[in-house]
Amino acid sequence: MYIEGSIFGRKDPAITGGANVFHHEDTLTVATTSHKNISTTCSTRDTNEPVWWVLGELYGFDATVLDGQRGYARRPLATDPAQYCARLYNQYGIEFVRGLNGNFFLLGYDPSQQQVFAVTDRLATVPIYYTTPTQSSDPVVFSSNIQRIPLFPSVETSYDSAYLHEYFAYKRTFGVKTPLSGIEELPPGSITRFDLADQTTTVNQYWTPEFAPIDKPFGWFVDEFVHRFTTVINEWIDSDQEYGVLTSGGSDSRLILAALNGNATAFHMADWMNREARTAERVASISGAEFTVLYRGADYQAGSLERNRSIATFNGWFTQPYTSGFEDEITTTVDALLSGLYGDTLFKRFPIPSPDLSIGPLGTVTLPLEQRVETIDEYIDWLLDSAFVSDIGEMPTDLRSVLETNIYRDGDQIIHHGVAYRSLDDLVYYSACYPLSNDDDLIFHKGIQKMLPYRSPFLDNRLIDLSLSMPIRYRLRRNIISQAVERLNPALAAIPHSNTGAPLTRSFPIEYLTRNLTALYRTRLMDESPPEPYMTNGSWIDDAELLRHHPFFRQAIEKYGHLADSLPGLDQEILETYYQEHCNGQTHLTELYTIMTVLSMPLTAYLASGDFSREELRSELNSE
Template sequence: MRYTHGVVRADGSLSEKVFEEWLPSKPEIRYTSDRVALATERDACHSAGEAADAENESVRCWLLGDVYGYEDGGHGCPRGYEPRPADIDPAQYCLSLYERTGFEFLEGLNGNYTLLLYDRERQRFALCTDRFGTVPVYWTRADDGSIVFSTNVQLLPFHPAVDTAYHPAYLHEYLAFRCTFGVKTPLEGVEKLEPGTITSIALGDGSLRTEQYWRPQYRPRDESFEWFVEEFADRFRTVVDEWTHDGHEYGVLLSGGSDSRLVLSVLENATAFHMNDWMNREARIAERVALQAGATFELLERGPEYRIGSLERNRWAESFNGWFSQPYTSGFESRITEQVDGLLSGLYSDSLFGGYSVPSPNVSLGPLGSMTVPIERPIETVDEYIDLLLERAHDNLDMPTDLRTVLESNIHRDGDRIVHHGVTYESLEDLVYYGSCYPLSNDDDMRFHTDLRRMLPYRSPFLDNRLLDLSLSMPPRYRLRRDLVGQAVTRLDPDLAAIPHASTGVSLSRSFPVEYAGEHFLEFWRKHVTNRTPPKPYLTDGPWLDDAELLRSFEFTNDVLDQRGHLADAFPGPDADAIRELYHTHCHDEDRVGELYTLLTVLTMPVTEYLTDVPESNRAETIDLLSRQSQVIDVE
C-alpha cells in the first residue's frame, strides 16, 4: 500500500525528524519546512518539484491521484474543454492553472484527485478535493495544535500528538452500514475532507477555513431517452480515448454484466481480468465477451482461501468503508501489474446511471421471495430519508447508542439545504439521488476503488466530470425503467450487446421489460425449479461466492475471536461472547453476514489493536510490529 501523510504547524517549530516517531515505515519522498512537512511513497503522488516552481518560487504543489483536463469559462466566455496533454506532469499542470487563476481553476478541473498547495507568499497550505471526494484525506487537529493528515485513517492515531479513541455513535454507523457518512469517521476528532472544497490552513495563526466550490445539483433535462443514449455513448468513448495512449497495455475488470462490457467496447487489444471462484455461468459469459471483443481473457481464480486470507492481507486497507474482502484484487497485484500499464473498471455506473440511487418499493411474493418494482418511491422529508437508511441497516447488535438517534443528530435541514454528516446538499432531492455516492466514501466500495488506484494507473470512466454532469440531468424514470448502459453497448458494439447478461439471461440489446422479466425469471428458476447445485455450498453461478455459506463452512470467525476477541471487549460494541453468539445464530440459518463481516473487519484493523491493547510504553515496539505485518501478499 502507498500512502501520503502531512503535518502543518503554524508556529514554525516542525523539525526534519517529524515523521520518525510517527510512521511505521520509512517514506520514499519527504518535504519539510518549519511549517509544512509531507511524506509519501513515490507512486502515491506526482510532485511538482523545484523545476516546476520556476515561474513562481513561492508555490509548491503535490497531486494525489490524477487530472484529465480543464473546462475553461466564466466572465461571460463560452466554456471549452481541453484534455491535459499527456507530456505535461499533472502537478505542473495544476500549478500553472493556479498561477493563472488562483483557486478559480478548480471549478473546471476534471480528475480524481486531492491537490495540496503550499503558498509561501500567502502563508497558507491548502487541501483541495475533487467534486466527489474520490481520493479521501483524513485529518485531525493534534494536541500540540498542528494539523495532521493522511490518506490512511489508520495511521493518524500513531502520531504522538494525536489523542483519539473509537467514537461509539460513528462506530455504530459503520457496523450498521459498513461505511461512515459524510466527513465522519469512527475515530474521535478525525474527519475526512469535504468533497468539492478548498480547506485552507493559515500559517500565521493556524486557523482553518473551508470553501465549497462545487456540489451536485440535480437538474433533469427534457430530452428523449435516445438523446441520452447517444450523448452518453459519445462522452464515454471520448473519455476512454483521451485516457488511453498508443504503446500502453490496458486491462479491464470484466464481469458478465454490462458496465465493464461498455468499457471493453471502446478498447482495443485489452486484457480482460475476470475474478471468480470457479468457471461458472458468470465466468463463461465474461469469457465469451472477452473473445468477442478480441481481448485476452485472464481468470483470476479466488476460492475460499483467497476470501479468508483477505482478513490478514487487507487489514491495512485504510478506510472505514466496506469489508475486509472489498479490496478484491489485492491478492492479484503482481499478476495484474506485470501484464498491463493501466486498468479500467465499470465502478459507480449503477449509482450514477442505474436505479440503485432512486428509492423503489420492494414487494413481498411470500414463499417465492420478493422483487423491487421499478417505480420511484417518494421521499419528501428528512425523516423519510432516515427511514430509508434504517431499512438498509444491519442493526442487530448490542450497542450503547441508538441508530435512529445518531442519524437524526447528523442529518438535518439548514434553511433550504440539507446537512448529512457535515456535507451539505442543495435540496432533499439531491441528497436522495446522490447521497449514496457523494461523497464517494458514502459508498462501501471505496475500499475497492482506493486499492485499485494505489496499485497502478486506474480509472473508472463514470467518475469523469462530463459523465457526472450528464448523470445530474437524467430523469429518474430513465434510471428505473430503461437500461442506458446496455443501450450504449448496443450502439457502440452490437455483437457484444448480443451476448446475454449473466444476471438476466437476455442480451443487452433487448428492451427493459424483457430484461426485467428475464432477471426475475432466472432468479425464480434458480431458487425453485432447477436442481443444479454448485460443487460446494459456498459457490454460486454469479460473480461472488455465498458469504453466508462460507461462514458456516469454515471456522475463521472463531479463529479471529480466539486471537482478537479481547479487543472486542475493549471497544464500544458487542463483546467477544456476544459475537460468538451472533455467529452461532448465523450457523443455524439466520443470515448475519452483514454484522459478522463488519465486526471481523474492525477486529483485524491495526488501529483497533493500537487503540485498545497497547500500553504507551510499548508504542514504538507496536508500530514496528504492525509495520512488518502490513506487507501485501500476492495469491498465485
C-alpha cells in the same frame, strides 16, 4: 501508498518511515511514498515557488467555469500532474480547481501567501482524513490512511460509539464522519485553506451535485452518453500502454471493452468457471480482448483478512479490496486498469428508493417506480430500512438517534453528516456517491489505486454532469448503458446478461420480465449446484456459507477476539455467540465481518491499551 503530514505543527521525523519528506520551518510537514499515482513539484532547494502534491489522476481542465470562453482540454499525457497544477495555479489562482477533471487529492503550499490548500475532487474519490483540533494551538494532522494518523504524537483518539454503530449497521460511516473521535474526512468538492500566518482554517465548497433534469427524449441521452463515454476512453488511451478491464457478465465492463475495440486484457475474478465466468469469457472473445481468469477460492477469500487489515478505513469489509491478492498478476500484465464501478450508481436505479411487491411464497419484486421521499424524516426512515443490521451487541447508542442528530435542515441546505446538499432530491439521488465514501465499495476502488494507475470512466466530470441532467424515469425504466453497448458493438449486446438472462438489446418491459422470471427459475426450479456450498454462479463467493465451512474465522477470533472487549457495546463473548449461532444456521454475516474488520485493524490493537505501541503500529502500517 500514502500522503500525510501536519500543518501548524513542528517537524516530526518519527512519521517519515523512509518516505519522501518536505519541511517548511515549524509549520508544515508532508510525507509521501514513491508511487506512480503520486506526483509533486517538491524540490530540496530553497524557493518561494508554490509546491504541489497530487495523489490520484488529473484528466483535464475546463476553463469555461472560470472565464466563460475556452472549453475543455485534456491534460497532455506527457505532462506531470503536479506541474500541470502549478501552471493552472499561476494562471488562475486556487480557483482553477473548479475546472479540474479527475480523481484526485491536491495539496498545495504557497510560500508567498503563507497558505496551504487541501483540495478534494467533486466526489472525494481519494479520501483524506484529518484531525479537528479543539484548540488553535494544536496541529492539523492529515493522511490518506486513517490508521496512520495516530502515528503523530500530538494525536489522541478513541472509538466514537455513535459512528462505530453506524459502521456496523451500514459497512461505512456517512459524510465526513468517522468512528474515531476528533478525526473526519475532508469534504467532497472542497478547498480547505490553512493560513500559516494566523493559524486559521477555512473550507470553501466549490461544487455540489445539483439535479436538474432536462426535457429530452431518451434517444438524445443515449447519443450524448455514447459521445461522452467514447471521448473519455479515447482521451485516456496511450498507444504505448497496455490496459486491463475488470470484466463481469454484466453491461458496465462490457461497454468499456466495446469502447476499447477489444484492445485490452479482460480480467475476471472467479472461484470456478461458473455462469458469470462463462459469460465474461464470451464477452472477452466477442470483443477481441484476451481473457484472464483470476481464481480466488476459499483460501483467497480467507486470506483477505491479513492481506487488507492495514488499508482498512471503516469503509466496507476486509474482503472488499477484491483484487489485492492479484497485484503481481495484474501489474506484470498491464500498465493501467479500468472498471465499470459506479455506472449503476450514476445511471441506473441502484440509489433510487423503489417499492417492493410481495408475490407470496415466491418472494418479492422491486417495481420500476420511484418511491418519493418528501421529508428528511422519510429519508431517515428509508436509511433505517436499508441498514444491514440496526442493533449489534450492546451498543450504547440508538441508530435512529444517530441519524437524526446528523441529518437536518440548515437554512436552505440539508446537512447529512457534515456534507451540504442543496435540495432533498440532490440528497436522495446522489448521497450514494457524494462523497464516494458513502458507498461501501470505495475500499475496492482505493485498493486498485494502490496497485497501479486506475480509472472508472463513469467518474469523469462530463459523465457526472450528464447523470445530473437525466430524468429519473430513464434510470428506472430504461438502460442507457445497455443501449450504448448496442450502439458500439451489437454482437456484445446480443450476449445475455449473466444475472438477468436477457440480451442487452431487449426493451425494458421484456428485460424486466425476463430478469424476474429468471431469478424465480434459478432460485426455485433450477438445479445448478456449485462444486462447494460457498461457491455461487454469480460474481461473488457466498461468505455466509464460507464462515460455516472454513476455519479462518475461528482462527481470527483466537487471534483478535480479545480486542472486542475494548470496543463500546461489544466483548469477546458477544462475538463468540454470533459465530456459534451463525455456524448453527442463523445469519450473522454482517455482524461478524464488520466486527472482525475493526478488530483486525492494527489501529484497534494500538487503541486497546497495552497491546500495541506507536512503534509497533508504524511497523504494521509501513508494511502495507
